[in-house]
Amino acid sequence: MIRYVFISVLISLMLLSCASIPEVPGLKKETTELKIADEELPKTVAIIPFENKTEEVGIANQLRKAFYNHFSSKPYTDIEIGVVDEKIVHLERTTGKNILEIPPKNICEALGCDGLVYGRVTDYKKIYAVAYSQLGVEAEIWMINTRTGKEVFRLKDSVRYHEGGVPISPLSAVMTAVSTAMNIRDIQQVRLVNELCHKFNEKIPSPAGITEYRPQIKEVLTNAKESPFGKGKVIQVGAEGDKGMVATFDIGNFKKAIPMKEKQPGIYLGEYVVMPGDNVKEAPIIVSLKKPAGYDTQWIDVSGFVTIDTTPPPQVKGLRAKGFNDRIEVSWEALSNVSDLKGYRILRSEKPLSDFKEIGTVELNAFEDKSAEPGKVYYYRVVAFDMAGNESEIQDAIRASLMTKEPQILSGAIERDTTLSGIYIVKDNLKIPKGLTLKIDPETRMIFSENASLTVDGKFIIDAKDAPVEFVSQENKKWGGIIVENGHINIKGFKIKNAQKGFVINSAEGFIENGVITDCDTGVSITGVPSPLLNHLIISGNKTAIELTRTGTSLSLSNIFQNETGLKLQGFSGEIKDNNIHDNTTNIISETPLKIGANFFGSTNTDEMKLKGIEVARVYDAKIPHGKVVDAITNPYSKMSQEERQKKATELLIEGGNYFRQRNYGKAATLFEEALKAQPSPEIYYYLAFCYQEMKEDEKALKYLTEGAEKYPKESSLKRSLGLFYYQKGNEQEAKKAFEDVLKLNPEDRQVKFIMERLAGK
16 A cells, blocks of 8 residues: 555656656757847856756756857857856955855956856756656856846746657767767766757857857767776767868867867767876866868867876786695785776786786685696786776786695594695594694695594694685585584684584684684584684674584674574673674574674664674674774664554655655655664665655665665565666666566566667667
8 A cells, every 4th residue: 555655646746747848859949039239248258157056966067068168159259167267266265255246247357258147057857766767957047248237138948858758969879889988868968958058059149240150069979987098098079060160179288189070061070099108187078160261169078077097006016826626826915005996807828928818807816716727837917907997017927736636535533743734635533632733734625525524622723814724525515514622722714614513612722713614504613611712704604603602702803794693692601792793694693681792783773683682782883894883773663563663654654755745855755764664665765765866865875775675676666776776877787787687577667678778789
């Protein structure tokens, strides 16, 4: 019932907003022009900053630049926007007033003009709902002649587009064919503003007696959104205007008068290939159209600035490669203080100096080559690359091959203090008797047959933080684990996989640090005192990560995630703090009520922490080490019955819906968030995201769409909304993922199929 109430609200809102919206106009030339006496028109005009009466950040500046581009074709002397802005800043500082508070005459005296153009954006709509989209802008402009003190004219107009009604210009057709940077939504918004300014310009009168008109530029499109541009990348610029002109473009002050060719009558294209040593930050693209002998017109691209970066990251140092029987591990020193670092490319060859080919890219400073073949020698190099595609200098290659040494067989009890190094297969059981020590060197691999285990009655030592020791099963069959009975363990640097219980510890001293435990029935099981300290562990993908029974151990600085149960506590008296315990089916369950320290549980809301028998007062608001300790938020509805929570959620939804219909999205969002606490539902997530998108708070909109889609994976409307959000933002890869999920749930979704066809055609 709730869903139908809100869908009817949304449809009513859409119909109301559409009722006064005309169909998408074509780009027609207006024939009407204001009739104004020539003596009332100024000669030199400045376009001052426009007001923004909407919540769309940057729209007024975009409209002002677009208007300046169109107005430059009129036979006025117009002052460049950069000069205007520089002098306005000085004028505001000296007068202590906003530019709109300063008399027009005083402004013109400072700028050296006799006319001013004012403007304001009065409305801007950008709606991308589940099955509907709308884009619209409304503005007014007016000119004042400061010689006479009179307002020369005042114009108000608007342009609206609907999904499926985007007018396609000859230039956009050409540019989308030659450039992968042309996004249909980007073109749509640029053309929306451009069309409105064109409509304004057609109505603005020109001074009488002027026979030489400047060439007209109708539209400019660039691939500026591909910035930063690295060596060899191509900056593409297209312009549509009067035919038979001389066209060039500038990249700020970096490169001037780059030629453009007239590919079709009135369609001009130009390119600049970035050369080594080219570097410029946030330069505007300025297109010039000039008669062979006469005036020229300039047009500043409003879609963005161009950054050229040909400075490569530093050379990768400390390259190492280590061969195992099933892989070669390559590692290196991570680069620091490289703000635009994107990742590392791993290159491999069977020759020491040539024929290197890329076999993978990573963001971290380690890579596993699992495609290496026995009996072959390989050479590796690692190249860092940045956001612009620049690559670091290559280093001398390092050599490695798969380990071919036959593993040794172990079983029974060691008879003396022993150190192991290499590859071993443990048959049945391996025991460390009381009074003896077993030490295992870094990079050693212990392979256990089914149900085999390592029993520690004596002392067990591993010091292999940077080159961990591996404990794995043979043929993917569960092995018994490491069993410690009253022994002593000092373990640092290990990996345990596919055990029944990774560690079974009963009244043992020592510590377990810097380890990874995965795919076990239980990662760590500790009983009794004394007990080892647990630090810097990663325990994931197990049925139960840690069991602590009648023990006082300490767990800190560890990551416990994606297990069925994170921690299972019984008679626990130790300390659990400063850990990331999240994304488990149940994060912690305690047999008796227990208070613990601050950890990150994936939420600051106790109702969402997935805790049973656990009390928390302080928690981290994000993953450690980035999170901060804050007070835990207790859900005020947690003690209500399901029926009471449902009733409260319905009341909040109805109240929020009233504000939603009034377009008071801030108040509506507050009530929807309260309803989410009482009783979550897909509808609440959807309308929360809708409210925050309308309020231009895209991060919150994405948060609720993502959270809702994860919580309700069978709800295609949330997946569709998430895909439309990414599509709107130009993140086509994430949009495709979401749309693919929608089509799995609803193969006949026509809107999603239409968009997927668009994306596939790029």
